[in-house]
Amino acid sequence: xxxxxxxxxxxxxxxxxxxxxxxxxxxxxxxxxxxxxxxxxxxxxxxxxxxxxxxxxxxxxxxxxxxxxxxxxxxxxxxxxxxxxxxxxxxxxxxxxxxxxxxxxxxxxxxxxxxxxxxxxxxxxxxxxxxxxxxxxxxxxxxxxxxxxxxxxxxxxxxxxxxxxxxxxxxxxxxxxxxxxxxxxxxxxxxxxxxxxxxxxxxxxxxxxxxxxxxxxxxxxx
Amino acid sequence: xxxxxxxxxxxxxxxxxxxxxxxxxxxxxxxxxxxxxxxxxxxxxxxxxxxxxxxxxxxxxxxxxxxxxxxxxxxxxxxxxxxxxxxxxxxxxxxxxxxxxxxxxxxxxxxxxxxxxxxxxxxxxxxxxxxxxxxxxxxxxxxxxxxxxxxxxxxxxxxxxxxxxxxxxxxxxxxxxxxxxxxxxxxxxxxxxxxxxxxxxxxxxxxxxxxxxxxxxxxxxxxxxxxxxxxxxxxxxxxxxxxxxxxxxxxxxxxxxxxxxxxxxxxxxxxxxxxxxxxxxxxxxxxxxxxxxxxxxxxxxxxxxxxxxxxxxxxxxxxxxxxxxxxxxxxxxxxxxxxxxxxxxxxxxxxxxxxxxxxxxxxxxxxxxxxxxxxxxxxxxxxxxxxxxxxxxxxxxxxxxxxxxxxxxxxxxxxxxxxxxxxxxxxxxxxxxxxxxxxxxxxxxxxxxxxxxxxxxxxxx
Numbered sequence: 001x002x003x004x005x006x007x008x009x010x011x012x013x014x015x016x017x018x019x020x021x022x023x024x025x026x027x028x029x030x031x032x033x034x035x036x037x038x039x040x041x042x043x044x045x046x047x048x049x050x051x052x053x054x055x056x057x058x059x060x061x062x063x064x065x066x067x068x069x070x071x072x073x074x075x076x077x078x079x080x081x082x083x084x085x086x087x088x089x090x091x092x093x094x095x096x097x098x099x100x101x102x103x104x105x106x107x108x109x110x111x112x113x114x115x116x117x118x119x120x121x122x123x124x125x126x127x128x129x130x131x132x133x134x135x136x137x138x139x140x141x142x143x144x145x146x147x148x149x150x151x152x153x154x155x156x157x158x159x160x161x162x163x164x165x166x167x168x169x170x171x172x173x174x175x176x177x178x179x180x181x182x183x184x185x186x187x188x189x190x191x192x193x194x195x196x197x198x199x200x201x202x203x204x205x206x207x208x209x210x211x212x213x214x215x216x217x218x219x220x221x222x
Numbered sequence: 223x224x225x226x227x228x229x230x231x232x233x234x235x236x237x238x239x240x241x242x243x244x245x246x247x248x249x250x251x252x253x254x255x256x257x258x259x260x261x262x263x264x265x266x267x268x269x270x271x272x273x274x275x276x277x278x279x280x281x282x283x284x285x286x287x288x289x290x291x292x293x294x295x296x297x298x299x300x301x302x303x304x305x306x307x308x309x310x311x312x313x314x315x316x317x318x319x320x321x322x323x324x325x326x327x328x329x330x331x332x333x334x335x336x337x338x339x340x341x342x343x344x345x346x347x348x349x350x351x352x353x354x355x356x357x358x359x360x361x362x363x364x365x366x367x368x369x370x371x372x373x374x375x376x377x378x379x380x381x382x383x384x385x386x387x388x389x390x391x392x393x394x395x396x397x398x399x400x401x402x403x404x405x406x407x408x409x410x411x412x413x414x415x416x417x418x419x420x421x422x423x424x425x426x427x428x429x430x431x432x433x434x435x436x437x438x439x440x441x442x443x444x445x446x447x448x449x450x451x452x453x454x455x456x457x458x459x460x461x462x463x464x465x466x467x468x469x470x471x472x473x474x475x476x477x478x479x480x481x482x483x484x485x486x487x488x489x490x491x492x493x494x495x496x497x498x499x500x501x502x503x504x505x506x507x508x509x510x511x512x513x514x515x516x517x518x519x520x521x522x523x524x525x526x527x528x529x530x531x532x533x534x535x536x537x538x539x540x541x542x543x544x545x546x547x548x549x550x551x552x553x554x555x556x557x558x559x560x561x562x563x564x565x566x567x568x569x570x571x572x573x574x575x576x577x578x579x580x581x582x583x584x585x586x587x588x589x590x591x592x593x594x595x596x597x598x599x600x601x602x603x604x605x606x607x608x609x610x611x612x613x614x615x616x617x618x619x620x621x622x623x624x625x626x627x628x629x630x631x632x633x634x635x636x637x638x639x640x641x642x643x644x645x646x647x648x649x650x651x652x653x654x655x656x657x658x659x660x661x662x663x664x665x666x667x668x669x670x671x672x673x674x675x676x677x678x679x680x681x682x683x
Contacts, residue, residue, distance in 0.1 A: 082519050084532045084576040097540065102512045104505075104551035111547055168563040170602055213600025213615040213670075214563040 003027045005112070006046040008038045008063065009078065010055050014101075018050070021105035027112070038063055043071035048112050051095075052078045053086060061093060068094040074115035076108075117166075127162040130220025131204045134162040143204045153178050154197045157190075161208070161218035171215040225407060226400040234393035241385035253350070256370070259303055260352045261339045264366045267308075268356055276310050276363035280318035283310055283363070304350075306370030310363040318362045325367060329353040333365065344369070406433050414440055417447070460525065468518050475514060479507040502555045506591070509552050513587055517649050520580045524656050532574040539564040541575070542603045542612065545582045553590050553599065560590065562601040569603060569610050571681065573661045581657035584650030585614045585677045593618035597674075609683040617674035626667040651677075 005027045009015040022029040032038045035058030053060035077090045077098035127134040141148045156178035198205035207220040276283040315325035332340035340353040352368045413425040427437030482504040546562040553560035589599040602613045658665040664680040
């Protein structure tokens with residue numbers, strides 16, 4: 001699928017910056033400067049739409065309504081007004097998220113990536129996180145070195161981290177998901193299991209990160 | 223026209239109209255009585271010998287004296303019999319007496335139409351003419367015509383003069399009687415005029431009539447208007463104060479930002495090599511400026527409302543991720559690890575999206591801003607819809623116990639909260655505390671195990 005992103009933003013300086021940011025992040029931005037010009041574009045031609053609200057011509061909310069009639073493409077609102085009513089209205093009309101101005105370019109990219117990530121979270125039986133592959137149905141784990149022999153607890157820990165790939169998962173959540181509270185289901189026990197899991201992952205253990213104050217994260221997924 | 227004159231004139235005109243109407247009715251009644259009396263007297267006269275005398279000598283009847291000798295019939299007197307003349311006619315309205323006037327055509331028409339008594343006024347309107355058909359139809363004296371002066375017309379001076387005199391009296395009485403009313407109305411007018419000034423004098427009109435009620439209504443309106451005016455003045459003062467404070471608060475980080483930029487320019491001009499960290503203070507200050515404006519906006523909203531103006535279901539998972547994404551660029555540049563953990567199932571909570579996001583943003587920003595290089599900040603959302611906790615943990619220097627208690631006090635407001643104390647956390651944490659209170663959340667500040675500060679927003683269910 002293409003990386004085309006529609007940017008509807010009337011401010012020239014901000015528009016240029018955003019176009020540059022999107023391009024640097026590997027996206028293919030199509031910049032439109034007024035609402036009327038954006039009216040007749042097909043939203044399904046884009047992976048994400050970044051929409052300013054205060055536009056000349058057709059108002060941003062009206063564009064959002066129009067797009068939502070025929071498309072489910074993720075829409076990210078750029079809001080200059082710190083007004084709850086605007087944000088809530090946008091979200092109720094079907095926007096996926098919003099970014100309040102002023103924002104750092106990295107924040108915008110992070111929110112766009114979050115929009116793109118969301119639909120892929122559910123209904124997957126085989127998870128691939130970097131070099132690590134987790135088959136949830138067969139309860140098998142493998143990496144470049146081959147199949148790994150994990151205990152049930154280690155598998156549950158790795159499966160939960162793989163389902164939430166790239167996101168930090170708390171120790172409490174891992175304990176609840178993988179350990180039996182009646183049999184020493186403590187955080188210290190979890191750390192022992194994690195240590196063993198890292199040993200089994202070998203050189204891919206670097207993907208299993210400790211997240212300060214939270215727990216662990218399995219990184220390296222696209 | 224003044225109220226008193228209008229009232230007197232109205233009463234005078236009403237009195238005149240009433241009296242004229244009464245005069246007219248009385249005149250009509252008297253006229254009818256006269257006609258009845260004349261008709262009865264004529265019949266009585268003829269039946270008591272007048273017929274024989276008339277038929278014996280119709281050419282001369284009733285003669286000079288007899289013409290005025292019509293007498294009252296027996297019975298109770300009902301109407302004074304007016305002076306009149308009488309003439310006799312046969313059934314065809316022809317008189318044998320050559321001195322008799324021609325029978326009036328209008329009276330003849332009425333009698334032919336079947337009336338026993340016909341009446342009309344003479345063409346000069348000065349006399350009343352009454353014709354009476356006798357109980358017999360034969361002979362030269364079967365119809366009598368009587369002519370009398372008057373009665374005066376209803377609009378004559380005899381009726382109108384008393385009416386005007388009475389009306390005059392009524393007007394004078396009304397002018398006199400309206401005095402107290404007019405005085406009270408003037409008192410009310412003066413009080414209401416005072417509304418335009420800053421007078422605190424209440425509007426009061428004595429009595430318990432409609433004017434007093436009007437005065438009470440004005441007083442109620444005065445109080446409402448004054449309360450609204452006071453509120454508007456308060457808001458105006460708050461707005462002025464807000465603008466002044468905002469200007470002051472924005473100027474400080476703006477000055478710091480300018481200082482950083484000038485320093486950078488000087489270093490470039492001096493040929494110094496700039497590394498990736500050179501821009502960090504400027505970027506941090508610019509983010510602080512944006513956050514400060516959001517905070518000032520939030521503070522203004524919180525001061526304007528006692529409760530919450532919005533309560534929509536908020537996805538707390540996404541809110542936490544959004545806040546972390548927002549602060550990640552600065553955290554990275556400051557080499558501070560910032561991470562977020564949310565439960566797999568989204569937690570929804572009814573609240574004000576902007577205020578909650580601002581509250582969490584303030585806590586996270588403080589945790590980053592006052593942390594050390596290579597420090598850590600973790601944002602953790604745990605629990606379920608019924609019971610959850612949103613925790614910001616850092617391993618920075620923390621704040622003293624005394625300051626922790628102060629920033630979450632409800633009374634910690636205004637200029638004190640706006641200062642950068644301690645370390646600029648004042649306004650941000652105060653807003654977070656206020657927002658938490660309004661959402662029924664608990665804000666707790668405690669030491670992080672191993673050092674640092676943990677700030678927790680708790681929904682205990």
